[in-house]
Each structure stands twice: as structure tokens, then as C-alpha cells.
Amino acid sequence: MKISVIGTGYVGLVTGTCLAETGNEVLCIDINEEKVKQMQNGIVPIYEPLLDVLFDRNIKEDRLRFSTSLQEGIDHGEIIFLALPTPEDEDGSADLSYVLGAAKDIGKLLTEYKVIVDKSTVPVGTSDRVKEAIANETTVDFDVVSNPEFLREGFAVDDFLKPERIVIGSSSDRATALMQKLYSPFVRSGNPIIIMDEKSAELTKYAANSFLATKITFMNEIANFCEKVGADVDMVRLGMGTDSRIGKRFLFPGIGYGGSCFPKDVKALHKSGKENNYDFDILNAVIKVNDIQKKILIPRILSHFNMDLKGKTFAIWGLAFKPETDDIREAPALYMMEELLKHEANLKVYDPEAMPNVKRKFGDQLQYANNMYEAAKDVDALIICTEWSIFRTPDLDKLKQIMNNPVIFDGRNLYDVKEMKAEGFNYSSIGRTS
Ligand code: UGA
Numbered sequence: 329m330k331i332s333v334i335g336t337g338y339v340g341l342v343t344g345t346c347l348a349e350t351g352n353e354v355l356c357i358d359i360n361e362e363k364v365k366q367m368q369n370g371i372v373p374i375y376e377p378l379l380d381v382l383f384d385r386n387i388k389e390d391r392l393r394f395s396t397s398l399q400e401g402i403d404h405g406e407i408i409f410l411a412l413p414t415p416e417d418e419d420g421s422a423d424l425s426y427v428l429g430a431a432k433d434i435g436k437l438l439t440e441y442k443v444i445v446d447k448s449t450v451p452v453g454t455s456d457r458v459k460e461a462i463a464n465e466t467t468v469d470f471d472v473v474s475n476p477e478f479l480r481e482g483f484a485v486d487d488f489l490k491p492e493r494i495v496i497g498s499s500s501d502r503a504t505a506l507m508q509k510l511y512s513p514f515v516r517s518g519n520p521i522i523i524m525d526e527k528s529a530e531l532t533k534y535a536a537n538s539f540l541a542t543k544i545t546f547m548n549e550i551a552n553f554c555e556k557v558g559a560d561v562d563m564v565r566l567g568m569g570t571d572s573r574i575g576k577r578f579l580f581p582g583i584g585y586g587g588s589c590f591p592k593d594v595k596a597l598h599k600s601g602k603e604n605n606y607d608f609d610i611l612n613a614v615i616k617v618n619d620i621q622k623k624i625l626i627p628r629i630l631s632h633f634n635m636d637l638k639g640k641t642f643a644i645w646g647l648a649f650k651p652e653t654d655d656i657r658e659a660p661a662l663y664m665m666e667e668l669l670k671h672e673a674n675l676k677v678y679d680p681e682a683m684p685n686v687k688r689k690f691g692d693q694l695q696y697a698n699n700m701y702e703a704a705k706d707v708d709a710l711i712i713c714t715e716w717s718i719f720r721t722p723d724l725d726k727l728k729q730i731m732n733n734p735v736i737f738d739g740r741n742l743y744d745v746k747e748m749k750a751e752g753f754n755y756s757s758i759g760r761t762s
Contacts, residue, residue, distance in 0.1 A: 329510055332357060332405030334398070334430055338374055338484065338588075338655075339447055339477050340411030346488040348386035350513040356394050357401035364387045367394040375681050377656045378485040389441070398430075402437040407506060410458075411447045420595040421603075422451055431458040435465025440626065443503045445473045449533050449593060451600045455497065455526035472504035474526045476533035481587065482652030489514060494521045497529025518535060534600070537593040538611060542741060545614045546623045551581035551759025561759025562741065581758045583739035584621035584657040586649035591618070603688045621712075622663040625711065625737045628756055630671070632735065637671035641732075643703040646714025647679035647739070654681035656689065660739065661713035669693060678703035680716055686743050701730060709735035715742055724751050 329352045333344040336358040348354040358364050363373055370387055372380050386392035393400065402408065412426040427448055434444060444462065446455060459472045474497035479487045494511050504523055511521055524532075551561040561581050569576035598611040633640055633676045641702045649659035656662060659682075665675055677686060678697040687696060697703035700719060701706070704710050705729055712719060720742050728751070735750065738757040748755035 329353075329506075330404055330406050331355070332401040332407070333409040333411055333508070334358075334401055334434075335426075335448075335549040336360075336363065336373070336394070337411060337413060338376065338481065339374070339479065340409065341374065341478070342376065342379060342381075342479055343409055343411055343447060345382045345386060345392060346485060348392040349382050349489070349512070352510070353404075354386070354392050355401055355404040356392070357392070357396065357398055359396060361396050364396050372741045376484050377482060377652060382485060393500070398433055399437050402434055403439070405442065407445060407510060408434065409445045409447050411463075413597075414448050414450055414592075416592045416595060418421070419599065421599040422449070422456070422484070422592070422596045424450065424454060426462050427454065428457060431461035432465060437464035438466045438468040438470060441469045441471075443471050443473055443506050445475045445507070446530075447475055447477055448462055449476065449537075449589070449596075450474075450530055451596060452527045452530045454530060455688040455724075471498070472502040472526070473498040473500075473503050473507060473704045474529040475507065476529060478533075478536065478694075479632045483651065485529075488590055490517070490519075491515070492519055492520075494719070495529050495532050496521060496523050498523065498524035499525060534593050537590055538597050538614070540578050541585050541590040541594045541707040542610060542614050544580070544590075545617045545621070547579050547581045548584065548624075548758075549617060552621075552680065553625070555761055556756065558761055559759075560592055560701065560745075560761075577681050581741065582621075582715075583624055583660040583664065583758070584618045586622075586660050588649075588655060588657040591658045594618075622660045623667055624758070625664065625739055625756075626667050629668075629709065629711070632756075634756075639670060639672065639674070640708045641674040641676060641708040642668060642708065643697075643710045643731075644675055644677040645700055645703065645712045645719050646716055647677055648714050648716075649683040651714055651716045652681075654679075654685055654687045659713070662689070664711060664713055664739070665690070665694070676703045676705075676707060677715065680718060701726060705730045706732055706759040708732050709737060712736065712738045712740055712742060717739040724748075724753070728752060 331347050331352045331354045333340045333356045336356045344354045344356040372383050414422040417423045455472050455474045496507050513585050556559040565579045567580050568574050602610040647661045676695040678700050735754045741757045745760050
């Protein structure tokens with residue numbers, strides 16, 4: 329099939345590349361000329377495992393092309409994906425200006441029937457607004473479909489190629505049939521394509537992300553309570569997670585959830601509730617608890633250093649909002665660093681992928697190390713913010729030798745508490761006291 333993807337952010341690029349992988353002819357459109365040139369020259373603009381391999385192969389086989397021309401995109405695809413940003417507005421709602429702007433432009437350029445697919449995360453009712461924006465500009469027949477994505481950064485290619493489910497919100501049989509044909513190669517394992525109305529599809533995305541954020545937040549509160557009563561959250565997690573109704577995943581406590589999705593989507597659903605006279609009490613609490621959780625280690629660090637961090641040097645391991653990505657949007661590490669800088673501490677930071685993004689944001693406020701040990705050299709304490717695999721098995725003897733003090737604040741529970749104590753570390757983690 330011929331497919332166009334408008335917007336080559338992380339969702340658009342993964343969608344376009346993976347659809348090319350199953351033999352479709354994909355044309356990706358972006359207004360950023362420099363980025364389009366880069367991609368035409370075979371350079372992937374984001375870090376996402378496996379994406380480079382598929383990207384390379386499909387460009388070589390001429391199934392994946394790039395252009396800045398929206399007209400070309402509209403003419404090319406029988407299905408046109410909108411994968412545009414929906415950033416958080418000042419009031420917490422989703423800013424739809426990119427999506428509705430593109431819909432209007434598409435309306436002006438349509439010459440024959442097309443299916444317009446909304447892949448962006450959008451509030452309930454947006455597909456009606458997209459339809460209206462297109463219809464205002466044209467008399468040509470078209471359909472609008474909502475097809476939310478459930479890709480995790482770091483696993484996006486795998487999630488796209490082997491989805492647990494595909495959700496399609498459509499009220500047109502013609503559009504539904506085209507979407508089923510497009511996605512059939514991805515569900516050979518028997519996982520479902522779930523067809524529903526557009527509003528339910530739009531809400532499914534927000535509900536899924538908000539539920540996961542709530543699950544994590546619940547565990548963060550259980551962890552905080554474990555510390556009060558001397559219980560071990562790792563044990564509680566195991567005890568709970570083996571109940572298949574609860575499930576083992578997304579029960580890991582830490583210094584809060586971050587990223588470009590959960591924080592934005594929880595706030596947007598909360599706002600959307602308000603707009604429809606519904607107060608999501610539970611989401612209110614999730615937002616509040618997560619804001620506190622991102623800074624949960626700060627009072628501990630302050631207390632360890634007698635409330636004075638001025639001139640103290642800290643190593644920060646892990647800056648990305650989670651492992652396997654260079655994305656630092658809403659990363660708990662950023663909140664941690666901002667707080668420590670306010671207290672006039674010196675910070676030596678290291679992340680396997682996110683260093684360039686952090687440098688752009690923090691400039692010379694931080695010292696940038698070339699590896700995890702260089703960051704830990706001569707520091708008063710080490711703070712772990714992201715659970716990259718490389719941090720899981722450090723050379724503890726070496727660490728003790730190079731650090732000024734063997735003090736670790738672990739925001740991701742990477743090590744065994746007893747083992748760390750036995751090794752002579754002053755080790756503090758989340759929800760585990762002994
Ligand atoms: C999330 C969802 O998992 C995807 O299904 C969804 O498609 C995506 O948002 C999106 O809306 O585009 P992502 O933001 O890439 O994916 O990352 P997650 O792996 O879900 O992690 C989000 C945050 O939760 C991270 O900060 C992570 O450290 C934190 N987390 C996750 C925990 O603190 N504990 C856990 O047990 C799991």
C-alpha cells in the first residue's frame with residue numbers, strides 16, 4: 329500500500345519505518361528541511377534501538393522516502409498518518425494547533441478519497457474536530473480514523489512490529505477495511521485489532537497511560553510507607569505482582585515517572601475531565617504524588633550533609649527519563665539536578681546516551697564525564713537517577729577507592745541493601761531500609 333506519514337518525530341518515524349518493513353511504499357513528510365535532508369542521507373535523527381537497521385534497509389530498497397512537500401504527501405498515500413506533536417498547553421490541556429493546522433492544509437490539497445489517521449495522542453472528540461477542519465476546506469470524500477500508538481521509547485520498533493493489540497477508532501467500513509489490511513502482517517500471532525468508535529479509541533490511549541502512571545505512583549507511595557514501617561518494597565512488589573490480576577510489570581518504585589508521555593497525558597486527561605464536568609480525583613493525586621516523588625531523595629541528601637550542600641560534589645548516574653533512550657523530557661534527573669544546583673552543589677554527570685541533550689539544557693552548570701567512573705571520582709556522594717544496565721554491576725572496590733565518601737543515593741533500587749552495607753557503603757534507596 330502507499331502510505332504517507334506527516335511528522336517525523338519519534339512516533340512518525342517509527343511508524344513510517346516499520347510500515348515500510350512490511351512492503352508498503354512510505355513517504356514521510358516534515359517541515360524541517362534540515363531534518364529531511366539528514367534522513368534523505370540515511371541519518372536517523374533519534375536514538376531508538378533497531379530503528380537504524382530498518383531505516384537503512386528500507387531506504388536502500390526505496391520503500392522509505394522523505395520530503396518537505398505536504399502536497400506530495402497528500403498525493404502519495406492512500407492512508408495518511410498524522411503523527412504531530414500535541415504538547416502540553418500552559419493549562420495542562422493538549423495543544424492541538426499542529427494537528428488541526430495540518431488537517432486544514434490537507435483539506436485544501438485533497439483531490440481524491442483518503443483515509444486520514446490520527447496517531448497523535450489527542451483528547452476525546454478530536455477526530456470530530458479534524459473531520460470538521462478538513463471538511464471546511466474541501467468537498468472531496470475522506471475518512472478520519474483514530475489509531476493511538478502504544479510504543480515505549482527504547483522498545484518502539486519491537487512494540488510496533490509485535491503489538492499486543494491495535495486499536496482502531498473508525499465509523500467508516502471502507503476506512504476500517506483499509507486499516508485492517510495495513511495492520512494484518514503485524515497481528516499474525518493472533519493478537520487482536522480492536523475496532524471501536526473514534527472517541528473510545530482516543531480515550532483508550534489516555535486511559536492506558538494514566539492507568540500505568542497510577543500503578544507506578546501507587547507503588548511509589550507503598551515504597552514511601554515501607555520506609556516508615558521498616559518493610560521492604562521489593563518483597564511487597566513480588567508478593568503483589570504474582571497475582572495475575574495485578575501483574576508483575578510497572579510495579580517498580582523509584583524517583584517518579586517522567587518522559588514525554590505519562591506526565592503530559594495524565595494532566596491532559598485530568599484537564600479533559602474538568603472540561604466535561606468530571607473531576608478525576610485519582611489523577612489529581614497521581615500528579616501531586618509524582619511531583620513530590622521526583623524530589624524524594626533531596627531531604628535525605630540534605631540531612632546526610634547536615635543541611636549544607638554548598639561546595640559538595642555529587643555524581644549523577646543516569647539522566648535520560650528511562651534507560652535505552654536519549655530523551656530527557658520530564659526526566660526525574662533534571663528535577664534532582666535543579667534542586668541540587670539551587671543548594672549550590674557541584675554536579676558531575678554521566679549518561680550513556682543523553683549527554684548531548686543535557687549539555688544543551690544545562691551548559692556549563694554541570695561537569696560532563698566520559699564514563700560512570702570518571703563521574704564518581706572525588707565526589708561526596710553518588711546519586712542514581714536512571715537504571716541503565718551498565719550501572720547495575722559496578723566495580724564496588726573501584727568506586728570506594730575513587731569516591732571521597734562511599735555514599736550512594738539510589739533512586740532506582742539497583743543494588744541489594746545488605747550487600748551494599750557489607751561492602752561498606754552508606755546506601756540509601758527507595759522503600760527499603762534493611
Ligand atoms: C509510555 C507507555 O509505556 C507506552 O505504552 C506509550 O505508548 C508511550 O508512553 C506513549 O504514550 O507514547 P514511555 O514513556 O516510552 O512509554 O516509557 P515507559 O517505559 O512507560 O516509562 C515511563 C516512565 O515510568 C519512566 O520514567 C519510567 O522510569 C517510569 N517507570 C516505569 C517507573 O518508575 N516504574 C515502572 O515500574 C515502570
